[in-house]
Amino acid sequence: MEGVDHLAFERNKAQFDVDEMKIVWAGSREDFELSDRISRLVASDPVFRKDDRAALGRKELFKNTLRKAAHAWKRVIELRLSGEFSALEPEAYKLRAFVDQPAFTDLHWGMFVPAIQGQGTDEQQQKWLPLAYRMQIIGCYAQTELGHGSNVQGLETTATFDPKTDEFVIHSPTLTSSKWWPGGLGKVSTHAVVYARLIIDGQDYGVHGFIVQLRSLDDHLPLPGITIGDIGMKFGNAAYNTMDNGVLTFDHVRIPRNQMLMRVSQVTREGKYVHSNVPRQLVYGTMVYVRQKIVADASVALSRAVCIATRYSAVRRQFGSHNGGLETQVIDYKTQQSRLFPLLASAYAFRFVGEWLLWLYTDVTERLKAKDFSTLPEAHACTAGLKSLTTTATADGIEECRKLCGGHGYLCSSGLPELFAVYVPACTYEGDNIVLLLQVARHLVKTVSQLSTGNKPVGTTAYMARLEQLLQYHSDVKKAEDWLKPNVVLEAFEARAARMCVACAQNLSKFSNPEEGFQELAADLVEAAVAHCQLIVVSNVYALSLLHKHLGDFISTGCIDPKQGSLANEQLRNLYSQVRPNAVALVDAYNYTDHYLGSILGRYDGNVYPKLYEEAWKDPLNDSIVPDGFKEYIQPLLKQQLRNARL
């Protein structure tokens, strides 16, 4: 059966041009060609092999990660993948994506460099960026502490200005102030951007960023006053254990004054605190940048899981055989379709919403350069909300895909357990998803409360300007096909989000203390924020399955009635039937190599069973026929039973 395309029959059913769809998914022909070239390059390089990962112990796994990161960097330079200086070019980014192994380089390029770019002055950038671009220093982002992560203003590490020596003294005053979690910190980084409370003359000016050298550039030992290590094994086997998330404490470590990142605010030689004419929230700018990247990556993780589950569902057969004929492909079961196809649609939807968010982020960045800060709240709300929405849906979606693959989905060789374990911390890092939704809720409630003062809502909240109309709205859907009209769906989502936000604002106004009200109503506020974020996704693409999933919201807010809900469901079933013949082609359009998918169930040729069988024999337990430990632990039991039987 080797080489036979078990899915050819499925591919022949496609009703659209897969090659054209590959370009749509990639973004452009140029992007497609680049991805295609780099994914093949990675797949054919033995250093980037990953099928042996599940069996490696932590130390071997980590060394393997260092080897891959070093090799990736060599390839970036040899192939001139990056521009003259930075590896944040699309080519290098793609190479990292296809290598598919989290490493310290993610934090160096993804957070340390952007923190200096966004928060450093021109002089600081000139000094530090060339070193970082050439990886002559390796950096990480040391914000979270043992005692505080979400509450950034609660961080305890201090940076006290010493006017006598023109230095800051960085110190960890308590156990809970130990830096805890930063990726790349545990074993690799030579430097960090450390977030600490700025103290001048006894006064606390809040949290600011400082560039701190952690390890010697000669022998890699921690510098005096610095205690540093890895925080230990994390969820999953290989998964995120390729990363050295670290712990760090400072004992009165001195750094020059000019190592405070001073674009947002400065400390003068005399110890005067000067705040530039920019919002203090720019100190949080690196998080906004990374949240946008996380949204762009959600579609990648979800599409991998969906690709595996779709191909396998077309290969797998259970029940339904008549007269010795073939059994039914599990993809033909309506229940399988109703679980799988909305995820297939979500992967595409997140791909497009990621593109849109990149556009929004680029626009905001351009405005910030021109000192226009007006769109910053919208950028924060959109990045926070969509990060939360897409990572939650993706993590849940990967787990659903595992279940869609039945028992075989639980095998590491399906690729799904590791994909889930690597992905699921995205719901926590870069802002816990609930904490981020509460930020969106604050923005929405503020928008509603400002309507009465004549403030015109902008951006993604612009629909609130039609509040009167949306509060009167009731869907006029009469037949299932009406739900195919994008405007009909969009209006229903707008009305639902507006009503949920208004209900929250009205309930909040009953509290004399708004903060107390916000705490009390937090669960409702989170639901209103989800409704708003779903509207953003819907307005960029799709939505009937979401409407079906949240039917309760639509009916209880009076946007639609139960009959219209059933019509939506009927239309959804019709759509599943239309997707069915195209399903395998729709996942082929992702153009993933078998190396990248890392899944026997998702193989392009569908040759699942022989390969699963072959793979089982490679497990280290099968190295010997009788297992180690037999003589010590099994044989005595068996002998004991024999003795008992004789008695």
Ligand SMILES: CCCCCCCCCC/C=C\CCCCCCCC(=O)SCCNC(=O)CCNC(=O)[C@H](O)C(C)(C)COP(=O)(O)OP(=O)(O)OC[C@H]1O[C@@H](n2cnc3c(N)ncnc32)[C@H](O)[C@@H]1OP(=O)(O)O
């Ligand atoms: C070899 C090869 C090449 C390789 C190339 C590789 C390239 C790889 C790239 C990979 C990319 C990325 C990889 C990253 C992996 C990620 C690892 C994870 C890292 C981390 O987790 S870092 C730590 C993240 N921590 C958090 O996210 C903390 C979450 N908490 C917060 O953000 C805040 O504390 C808060 C919850 C927002 C609350 O803050 P605060 O108390 O200060 O604020 P208030 O609620 O009082 O609000 C005040 C005011 O400020 C507004 N606001 C809040 N945040 C922001 C913001 N970010 N931007 C703008 N405005 C903000 C808020 O809305 C309020 O406004 P208002 O006063 O109401 O008008």
Ligand SMILES: Cc1cc2nc3c(=O)[nH]c(=O)nc-3n(C[C@H](O)[C@H](O)[C@H](O)COP(=O)(O)OP(=O)(O)OC[C@H]3O[C@@H](n4cnc5c(N)ncnc54)[C@H](O)[C@@H]3O)c2cc1C
């Ligand atoms: C794999 C991984 C990598 C990481 N990498 C880095 C890194 O490189 N650098 C770095 O600085 N940090 C890093 N972090 C830390 C990460 O950013 C934090 O863990 C994250 O911001 C969540 O904060 P927390 O751990 O304090 O959670 P907590 O805030 O303690 O959350 C615990 C629970 O409390 C709830 N909660 C908290 N506050 C509220 C509230 N106001 N209202 C309602 N519910 C609330 C949350 O929803 C959650 O259910 C990483 C974390 C992980 C898991």
